[in-house]
Amino acid sequence: MIFWVPLMQMIILVFAATYDMKKIDMAVVDNDLSETSRQLIAKFDAIPFYNVEHAFLEVSSGEELLLSGSTDLVLVIPSGMEKKLIRENEAGLQLLVNAIESNSAQLIYSYSSKIISDFNRKLIAEQMGMPAFDPPARVNISESYWYNEKLDYKWYMAPGILSVLVTIIGMFMSGMNLVREKELGNIEQLNVTPIKKHQLIIGKLVPFWIIALFELAFGLIIARVVFKLPVEGSMVVLFGMAGLYLFSVLGLGLFISTVTHTQQQVMFMNFFFMLIFILMGGIFTPVESMPEWAQTINHINPVYYFMRIMRQVTLKGSGIFDMMDEIAGLSVLGITFLSLAIWRYRKTN
Numbered sequence: 341m342i343f344w345v346p347l348m349q350m351i352i353l354v355f356a357a358t359y360d361m362k363k364i365d366m367a368v369v370d371n372d373l374s375e376t377s378r379q380l381i382a383k384f385d386a387i388p389f390y391n392v393e394h395a396f397l398e399v400s401s402g403e404e405l406l407l408s409g410s411t412d413l414v415l416v417i418p419s420g421m422e423k424k425l426i427r428e429n430e431a432g433l434q435l436l437v438n439a440i441e442s443n444s445a446q447l448i449y450s451y452s453s454k455i456i457s458d459f460n461r462k463l464i465a466e467q468m469g470m471p472a473f474d475p476p477a478r479v480n481i482s483e484s485y486w487y488n489e490k491l492d493y494k495w496y497m498a499p500g501i502l503s504v505l506v507t508i509i510g511m512f513m514s515g516m517n518l519v520r521e522k523e524l525g526n527i528e529q530l531n532v533t534p535i536k537k538h539q540l541i542i543g544k545l546v547p548f549w550i551i552a553l554f555e556l557a558f559g560l561i562i563a564r565v566v567f568k569l570p571v572e573g574s575m576v577v578l579f580g581m582a583g584l585y586l587f588s589v590l591g592l593g594l595f596i597s598t599v600t601h602t603q604q605q606v607m608f609m610n611f612f613f614m615l616i617f618i619l620m621g622g623i624f625t626p627v628e629s630m631p632e633w634a635q636t637i638n639h640i641n642p643v644y645y646f647m648r649i650m651r652q653v654t655l656k657g658s659g660i661f662d663m664m665d666e667i668a669g670l671s672v673l674g675i676t677f678l679s680l681a682i683w684r685y686r687k688t689n
């Protein structure tokens with residue numbers, strides 16, 4: 341688990357979990373069959389991630405492909421489009437987008453609309469007798485992407501996957517360890533030893549705290565070597581925040597182990613909390629896009645805080661004073677979960 345879990349998660353999940361559009365399967369229903377319609381289709385076909393596979397004369401044929409999931413986009417060019425452009429200076433097109441996956445549908449529509457807009461500007465320039473690459477608009481836009489200049493989605497996912505990795509190691513291994521003592525019957529022997537209850541909890545916590553930090557270091561090396569992930573901030577700050585976060589996660593894992601009696605029960609409860617924490621922590625979708633009640637619940641979600649910390653330190657280079665809210669939240673959760681673990685263990689023995 342120490343070596344193979346982070347290696348497989350980092351290499352597989354970071355590549356697989358992406359919203360980048362690498363391929364858009366497209367069908368065309370061309371009822372105009374004009375020079376303008378052929379130029380528009382050729383413009384789409386010239387873009388590498390558009391795959392124009394099918395051409396029909398009936399809209400129903402394109403709709404059947406959408407229904408079967410064989411295409412992502414159908415461009416419908418109505419009859420007489422070129423004539424309307426010449427006579428009336430305007431014409432309509434139709435885009436049918438497979439919107440089962442809403443994020444992909446929005447990206448496909450946005451890309452396609454931009455292509456059609458560029459093609460439209462070219463037509464306007466030609467009609468006005470201007471050079472094709474000198475449209476009427478004279479406003480120049482200078483773009484600057486901060487923190488992820490190449491818009492590499494792997495740089496966004498790698499810190500999130502690292503957060504999940506540290507969480508899994510912390511919660512599962514710490515929770516399984518104490519309940520295993522119960523299953524083997526060793527817990528009674530531990531209870532009659534001179535050590536105090538909080539000392540036993542600390543003894544069960546510290547080894548996995550060290551292991552989880554080692555996992556984080558190992559995962560960062562993989563992210564740096566494989567994905568070229570930059571670490572703009574201080575490594576001392578990053579590992580300090582990770583150590584604080586682990587007190588919350590390990591405390592929750594130990595608390596779960598005190599209210600369960602078998603490893604199977606620990607697995608189910610850990611899976612319940614992990615699923616909610618990770619999906620609401622912002623690994624795939626921004627927390628700011630969630631409903632207000634979900635954002636409120638996230639104040640008791642340690643994964644939410646740590647995922648923000650990981651991305652801010654690695655990509656933005658944030659320091660301690662930039663993350664005071666996250667530090668306060670993790671401190672409160674860490675004290676709460678560890679206190680509950682010590683209290684519950686004392687109560688049941």
